[in-house]
Amino acid sequence: MTVKDLLGEESFQLINESSQMETEITKPFCCDLLSIAMSKAPAGAVWITVMGNVNTLAVASLTETACIILAESSVLDDTASEKAKTEGIPVFRTEQPIFEAAVKVMKMMEKKG
Amino acid sequence: MTLTYDLHIHSCLSPCGDHDMTPGNIIGMSMLKGLDVIAVTDHNSCGNCEAAMKIGKDYGITVIPGMELTTLEEVHVVCLFADIKKAMAWDAFVYKQLMEVKNNEEIFGTQLLYNAEDEVIGKKDKLLINAANISFDRVYDLVDSYGGIMIPAHIDKQANSLLSNLGFVPPESKFHIVELKDFSNLHRLQKENPYLLECKVLSDSDAHYLNDISEKGYTLTADSKTPEAVIKSLKNTLSGKEYKNAGVFKKRSL
Structure with missing residues (x-):
């Protein structure tokens, strides 16, 4: 399953499109402390988190996560939004809590096989 | 005396600090902005404070040695000290509490150390924006043991602040100064967190770029223009706890 397939879930709204939509997804990961x-x-x-600051993007880039989902309707601040564009990291947003997202x-991945 | 201030400025030692934020340039811009007292507060390091203090002395700007500590909970806390020796002892302590993660310059930026000639003399290896193994509730006593004061940073911001990360002011807190990004948030935050009614409130720039350093405007008072006098003046407030014991909370109607 690739990042692009997440577009199939209507509660996930793509807020930063990138050229890396074909990246293969390995697993969901939940964490809000950037140091962890x-x-x-x-x-x-x-990576599902509520932290939408510039360091979130830096950590995503460092760890080569496929994409970020901001849960609980969290937003990217202006600097983070800029960084998402330059780093080319796909970012989604959802009203869902972290666990539900x-x-x-996980269910989408199982379905895809 | 009344002093214009900006007590939260990053140098190029912070990976996210602009390359132009050399100690010399910070002093120069602070002069242009008409500031009397500044603090250089890099993430988890006091490494460029001495250079800034020396340059500041030549130009009549008081530089308070400081740091923006990242606690275990990733809450940012400005820590200020009366002298550079104690600040550097604190710096060494905090560095040991940082995770063993090296800085990746391409992703996070460089962490450059400067001397008083405004020349690069080295760099820090560990990633400075990481959390130190010091929880928020330990900060007051620890910083106090180095003669310093703690100021929860930009508590009105949505990231890395006391109120965004912990969600409330822990009832056992002892700090008595807080920093706001924007003073217009003060009354709302005081209403939500009565503890803040008994705190001194500062507003700093948290500048990572030269042009973001505060314009002359906000002031504090101190007996003289030395770091010792400014720290003494900032310390000279009862803590929230002492106020509670003194019954001040009871007298106040919200």
């Missing part, structure tokens, strides 16, 4: 995400986020993960991703 930095050392634990698996490459290719769909992760379960949705």
Whole structure:
């Protein structure tokens, strides 16, 4: 399953499109402390968090996560939004809580096989 | 005396600080902006404070050695010290509490150390924006043991602030100064968090770029223009807890 397939879930709204929509997804990953995400986020993960600041994008780039989903209607601030564009990281937004969003991703992955 | 201030400025030692934020340029811009007192507060490091203090002395700007600590909960706290020796002792302590993650310059930016000639003399290896293994509730006593004061940073911001990350002011808190990005948020925050009614409130720039350093405007008072006098003046407020014990909370109607 690739990042592009997440567009099939209507509660996920794409807020930063990038050329990296074909990246293969490995698993969902939930964490809001950047210092932990930095050392634990698996490459290719769909990272679900409420932290929408510029360091979130830096950590995503460092750990090679496939994309970010901002849960609980969190937003990217202006600097983060700029960074998402320059780093080319796909970012989605959802009203869902973190756990529910992760379960949705997991179910989509299982369905895709 | 009344002093114009900006007590939260990043130098190019912070990976996110602009390359133009050398100690010399910070002093120069602070002069242009008409500031009397500034603090250089890099993420988890006091490494460029000495250079800034020396240059500041030549140009009549008081530089308070400081740091913007990232707690275990990723709450940013400005820590200010009366002298550079104690600040550097604190710096060494905090560096040991940082995770063993090296800075990746391409992603986070460079972490450059400067001397008083405004020349690069080295760089910090560990990534400075990471969390230190110091929880928020320990900060007051720890910083106090180095003669410094803690100021929860930009508590009105949505990221890395006391109120965004912890959600409330822990009832056992002892700090008595807070920093706001924007003073217009003060009354709303005081209403939501009565603890803040008994705090001194500062507003700093948190500048990462030269042009963001505060315009002359906000002031504080101190007996003289030295770091010691400014720290003494900032300390010279009862903490929230002492106010509670003194019954001030009871007298106040919200």
